[in-house]
Amino acid sequence: MNHDTPETPGLAALAEVLACPHCGGPLECTADHAHCPHCKRAFPAQDGILRLAAMDDPEPGIPAHQGPTRASYQQEYQHIAAAADYNTKYVRERLKRWSTRREVHLLNRLLASQPRSRILLELPCGGGRLSAALAVHADLLVEADVALGQVQYARDHARTPTSQLFLTASALRIPFRNAAVDGVVCVRLCHHLPHPAERERLVAELLRVARRFVILTFFDRHSLKNLLRRLRRPFNRKRPKYTMARADVRRIAARHGARLAACPALSWIGSGHRYALLLKP
Ligand SMILES: C[S@@+](CC[C@H](N)C(=O)[O-])C[C@H]1O[C@@H](n2cnc3c(N)ncnc32)[C@H](O)[C@@H]1O
Ligand SMILES: [Zn+2]
Secondary structure, X not given: OOOOXXXXXXXXXXXXXXXXXXXXXXXXXXXXXXXXXXXXXXXXEEOOEEEOOOOOOOOOOOOOOOOOOHHHHHOOOOOHHHHHHHHHHHHHOHHHHHHHXXXXXXXXXXXXXXXXXXXXEEOOOOOOOOHHHHHOOEEEEEEEEOOHHHHHHHHHHOOOOOEEXXXXXXXXXXXXXOOOEEEEEEOOOHHHOOOHHHHHHHHHHHHHHEEEEEEEEEEEOOOHHHHHXXXXXXXXXXXXXXXXXXXXXXXXXXXXXXXXXXXXXOOOOOOOEEEEEEEOO
């Protein structure tokens, strides 16, 4: 943990840009909670984390679906012990350390291609694996995840010299007004959403709150990794990955007013993930 960190700004710093995750109305913020005057819901802040996650949407059904659902995956890291297990793997395992280095490199490249952000939202932030790489490109980094355990882990282990604010939030109902932040970074969530309509809903929601850009990872249907997985499937019976093609991402972005400006692969062999940079006009 870096002890040389700035004072965490108060919730008031976000009052102008937050919105109720249930009704979309503006929120009123005090030092320790937010309140929606429209639908009368209250959102507490505890230990520096404002709880704005809304997770009550019914999930579309998936025929013959075998893996975690969107709803069950949202529960996976609610406790800090589960979050710690996820995050320490990225430190312990050599291939995961390599992957993080390459992801940091890609993020730096894509973020450096854009003007510096006043407010950058990382959603989901997980345990803050990428916080330091993002922080250098923003004046205020908002770290949010649906799982309280992950946000607690990030708050305790991923403090940066840039100001940070910590929230719980669902990426499918982001508690920000339209175009409220300069950019949104969404790493390794899309491929956990089993239903194609929800992957589109995610992209639309990220683009709604971003004023200028979204960086989003997806698992490339045409990657070598996915091809090998499909070939091995009759033997190992591993469930198919939730993939998208670059053309899908381009089309979805266009439907929501953005263009796909870059789409580098994390690795040609070892990973099927791509980092898409979506730009708004
Ligand atoms: C594979 S982790 C990636 C975390 C981080 N982006 C990283 O790359 O280290 C996926 C994260 O998505 C979070 N998550 C799951 N469903 C979510 C949702 N609907 N909205 C926001 N976060 C979600 C999980 O809690 C988990 O922390
Ligand atoms: Zn409301």
